[in-house]
Amino acid sequence: MKRTRVFLACAAALLLALVSIFFGPRLLNPLALDAESRQILLLLRLPRSAVAFLMGGALGASGLILQGVFRNPLADPYILGLSGGASLAAALGILLAGSLPLPLPLLAFAGALGACALVAALGRGPEGLRPDRLLLGGIGLGFFFSAVLLLLMTLVSDGGLKRTILWMSGDLSSANWELIPGGLALILGGLALALARSKGLNVLGLGDEIAHGLGFNPGRERFFLFIAASLMTAAAVSLGGTVGFVGLLVPHAVRHLVGADAQRALPVSFFGGGTLLCLADSLGRSLAAPLEIPAGVIVALIGAPWFILVLRKKGYGL
Amino acid sequence: MLNFDDIAFDFSDTPFIAGLSFAVAQGEMLGLIGPNGAGKSTILKLAAGLLKPRAGSIRLAGRPIASYNGRERAQRVAYLPQQLDARLPFRVAELVEMGGYPHRGRAPRNTSEALRLAGLEAKAEAPLGQLSGGELRRAYLAMTLRQGADCLLLDEPLAGLDLRYQAELLQLLRGIAARTRTTVVMSLHDMGAALWLDRLLALKEGELIGAGKPRELLGEDLIRRLFDLDEEAAWIFRPGADLPETGQGRRSSG
Numbered sequence: 001m002k003r004t005r006v007f008l009a010c011a012a013a014l015l016l017a018l019v020s021i022f023f024g025p026r027l028l029n030p031l032a033l034d035a036e037s038r039q040i041l042l043l044l045r046l047p048r049s050a051v052a053f054l055m056g057g058a059l060g061a062s063g064l065i066l067q068g069v070f071r072n073p074l075a076d077p078y079i080l081g082l083s084g085g086a087s088l089a090a091a092l093g094i095l096l097a098g099s100l101p102l103p104l105p106l107l108a109f110a111g112a113l114g115a116c117a118l119v120a121a122l123g124r125g126p127e128g129l130r131p132d133r134l135l136l137g138g139i140g141l142g143f144f145f146s147a148v149l150l151l152l153m154t155l156v157s158d159g160g161l162k163r164t165i166l167w168m169s170g171d172l173s174s175a176n177w178e179l180i181p182g183g184l185a186l187i188l189g190g191l192a193l194a195l196a197r198s199k200g201l202n203v204l205g206l207g208d209e210i211a212h213g214l215g216f217n218p219g220r221e222r223f224f225l226f227i228a229a230s231l232m233t234a235a236a237v238s239l240g241g242t243v244g245f246v247g248l249l250v251p252h253a254v255r256h257l258v259g260a261d262a263q264r265a266l267p268v269s270f271f272g273g274g275t276l277l278c279l280a281d282s283l284g285r286s287l288a289a290p291l292e293i294p295a296g297v298i299v300a301l302i303g304a305p306w307f308i309l310v311l312r313k314k315g316y317g318l
Numbered sequence: 319m320l321n322f323d324d325i326a327f328d329f330s331d332t333p334f335i336a337g338l339s340f341a342v343a344q345g346e347m348l349g350l351i352g353p354n355g356a357g358k359s360t361i362l363k364l365a366a367g368l369l370k371p372r373a374g375s376i377r378l379a380g381r382p383i384a385s386y387n388g389r390e391r392a393q394r395v396a397y398l399p400q401q402l403d404a405r406l407p408f409r410v411a412e413l414v415e416m417g418g419y420p421h422r423g424r425a426p427r428n429t430s431e432a433l434r435l436a437g438l439e440a441k442a443e444a445p446l447g448q449l450s451g452g453e454l455r456r457a458y459l460a461m462t463l464r465q466g467a468d469c470l471l472l473d474e475p476l477a478g479l480d481l482r483y484q485a486e487l488l489q490l491l492r493g494i495a496a497r498t499r500t501t502v503v504m505s506l507h508d509m510g511a512a513l514w515l516d517r518l519l520a521l522k523e524g525e526l527i528g529a530g531k532p533r534e535l536l537g538e539d540l541i542r543r544l545f546d547l548d549e550e551a552a553w554i555f556r557p558g559a560d561l562p563e564t565g566q567g568r569r570s571s572g
Contacts (some may be wrong), residue, residue, distance in 0.1 A: 202412075205406055206406065206413075206416070207399070210398070212367070212368055213366055213395075214419050214420060215390075215391060215392030215393075215419065215420040217388060259407075259408075260408045261412050261415075
């Protein structure tokens with residue numbers, strides 16, 4: 001029954017994402033595509049929606065992982081500074097293009113992983129890793145990365161600057177097929193690792209002592225899950241920059257729909273996050289065409305009130 | 319089933335436990351009593367492999383606990399800390415299912431059976447946050463029952479429960495110990511509840527100061543020594559005696 005629900009949720013999400021491809025400044029009729037429409041579909045809409053789907057999926061799954069690892073419903077790649085670390089590393093890659101031989105996704109991965117290691121170091125007290133310290137460390141680090149990124153952008157004034165600004169705000173208009181293989185590889189790697197460690201993710205939610213009592217090594221599980229979240233955050237950043245809120249919003253909705261068991265919630269978070277960003281991007285390019293509203297802005301505008309309503313309903317005191 | 323042989327344990331180079339030895343038989347219910355800081359939780363954590371002794375050997379089913387890998391250990395011994403989180407996003411059945419993880423699909427007891435043993439079948443789909451304190455304890459206990467371990471280590475399982483829930487949980491544990499020959503080692507503060515157990519170890523500042531059957535061990539002298547109670551405070555252990563005057567009044571009259 002629950003597996004059916006997972007399958008149906010994933011299928012419905014994918015269908016919605018597919019439908020969203022046809023919406024934009026020009027509404028495309030899938031049953032009557034002329035040559036121009038086919039060009040728009042193949043060269044613009046499909047790669048853009050694929051990028052949005054992969055990016056949103058990676059953020060949704062990363063959010064679920066981080067909320068479980070940190071035992072905190074406010075954890076997500078954006079808040080914890082992982083996106084910031086990946087962005088900073090990737091921005092350096094863009095600004096210093098040519099002198100750095102590493103491809104963008106790898107730079108972003110190094111940045112996300114570096115941020116993860118720093119957050120973990122900041123969160124370590126005499127009694128080991130503490131979720132509250134980790135969260136505070138991550139928030140502080142995220143602000144620091146943003147500040148350094150802004151400083152870099154202020155100091156540099158060439159063509160790379162505009163790219164960086166656009167890319168930082170979660171711009172999907174420059175999405176193309178070339179971006180996808182690198183990002184897809186990181187996402188598949190991260191998702192596979194997270195699914196392999198889904199039982200570890202469940203027991204970490206119960207606390208380290210109970211996780212140990214169930215035969216798990218909490219430190220090792222946390223390490224692998226950090227790698228998985230870093231891979232997917234790096235992929236999201238290298239595909240379309242930083243988009244907040246997806247990683248926070250999607251896991252809450254998914255747990256409500258299919259429960260908190262990571263074996264079910266991970267795939268649904270991926271499909272749900274992907275669909276959310278596809279729909280947001282579709283709305284963003286349709287609502288005020290020819291102007292484009294960034295997908296991240298749409299997600300926050302719709303998601304924030306809904307999120308506050310959920311928190312109130314669940315009695316978090318908001 | 320569980321043997322502590324000449325165990326020494328230090329907290330950050332400060333000696334805490336030295337030369338502690340005791341054994342727990344299969345199917346026995348052993349209680350650890352003593353004031354806060356006596357070492358009850360430390361002993362449970364040592365038995366669970368969460369802490370490592372500086373010296374001595376802890377054996378589980380005849381084998382040093384340190385020689386078990388995580389999964390093997392979890393198949394033999396289950397541990398529940400005092401603080402159990404109710405604000406988790408899981409439902410009861412999802413929590414209990416996790417008890418089967420160490421067995422990789424070959425657990426000796428399925429989720430339904432564990433829920434039935436814990437008397438929580440009707441709450442299987444309830445979110446943990448909607449359970450009462452007693453139900454929450456039983457939900458976590460059901461998880462350890464799903465684990466199918468021969469030895470349950472429970473840190474203050476009665477903490478925060480009213481008399482009815484305490485009695486229910488103790489009855490449940492006694493039933494499990496009797497039916498499945500499961501060893502139960504638990505720490506507790508309630509001397510009334512301690513009477514339900516087979517044997518008690520009385521601890522103070524990391525030292526074992528008494529051991530025996532509850533009705534033989536729990537005399538006024540031991541209780542006063544264990545908890546540093548003066549004669550007036552020890553009144554609570556004399557059912558039927560008149561309430562003493564306040565300390566101020568007693569001192570002025572004496």
